[in-house]
Amino acid sequence: MTYTVTPYCTACKYTxxxxxxxxxxxxxxxxxxxxxxxxxxxxxxxxAQCPVEAxxxxxxxxxxxxxxTAINAQECENLPTISAQKEALPTALTLDxxxxxxxxxxxxxxASE
Ligand code: SF4
Ligand code: F3S
Numbered sequence: 001m002t003y004t005v006t007p008y009c010t011a012c013k014y015t016x017x018x019x020x021x022x023x024x025x026x027x028x029x030x031x032x033x034x035x036x037x038x039x040x041x042x043x044x045x046x047x048a049q050c051p052v053e054a055x056x057x058x059x060x061x062x063x064x065x066x067x068x069t070a071i072n073a074q075e076c077e078n079l080p081t082i083s084a085q086k087e088a089l090p091t092a093l094t095l096d097x098x099x100x101x102x103x104x105x106x107x108x109x110x111a112s113e
Contacts, residue, residue, distance in 0.1 A: 001042050001057065001058045001059065002035060002037035002040045002042065002058050002069065002072075002073075003025075003035050003040050003042065003044075003046065003047070003055055003056065003057055003058065004035060004055070004056055004057075004058055004061050004065075004068050004069040004072050005017075005026075005032060005033050005034050005035055005054055005055055005068070005072055006054050006055070006056060006061060006062070006065045006068050007032070007054070007065065007068070007107065007108045008050075008052045008053060008054035008095070008098050008102075008107075009032040009033055009050070009052065009054035009055075010031050010032045010107075010108040010109070011031055011032075011089055011091040011092065011093070011108065011109055012032075012052055012054070012088055012089060012091070012092040012093065012098075013028075013031070013032060013033060013088055013089045013092070014050065014051050014052065014088045014092060015033070015082065015085045015086055015088065016049040016050060016051065016085060017033065017046040017049050017050050017055060018033070018082050018083055018084065018085060019049070019084070019085045020045045020046055020049050021043075021045070021046055021083070022041070022043060022045075023039050023040065023041055024039065024081045024082075024083045025039040025040040025041075025081075026046075026081065026082050026083070027075065027076040027079040027080060027081050027082065028079060028080060028081075028082040029075055029079050031089075032054075033082065034071070034072040034073075034075040034076050034079065035055070035072050035076070036072070036073070036076040036081075037069075037072070037073050037076075038073075038076075042057070044057065051094075051095065052093075052094070052095045052098055053095060091109070
C-alpha cells in the first residue's frame with residue numbers, strides 16, 4: 001500500500017506532514033506535495049497532521065481522486081524530497097474555504113496543476 005496526497009494540498013502546502021514522516025517520503029512540487037510509494041512505510045502519522053485533510057491511505061482515497069495515487073508516484077520521480085516544514089503558500093486556505101469551493105466545482109483553482 002501507500003499514502004496519497006490529494007488536491008486539497010494544492011495552493012496550500014502547509015507542510016506539517018513532512019515534519020512527522022519518519023522516512024522522507026514527501027516530494028515537493030510547485031503547487032503541492034506528493035508521497036513516494038517506494039519510501040512510504042504506511043505509518044499513518046501524516047494523515048492527522050494535515051490541516052486541510054489532504055492525505056489518505058491509498059485504500060481510503062475518495063472516489064473522485066483515486067487517480068492521484070498514480071500521480072503521486074509519477075511526480076515523485078522527478079521532484080526533490082522535502083523533510084523540513086516551511087511556510088505555507090500565500091494562497092493557502094482553510095479546510096472550510098476549500099470545501100466550499102470544492103462543493104461549487106471550483107477546486108483545485110485553475111492556476112494550479
Ligand atoms: Fe510518511 Fe508515514 Fe505518511 Fe507514509 S504514512 S508519507 S511514511 S508519515
Ligand atoms: Fe499539503 Fe497538508 Fe502536507 S496541505 S503539504 S498535505 S500538511
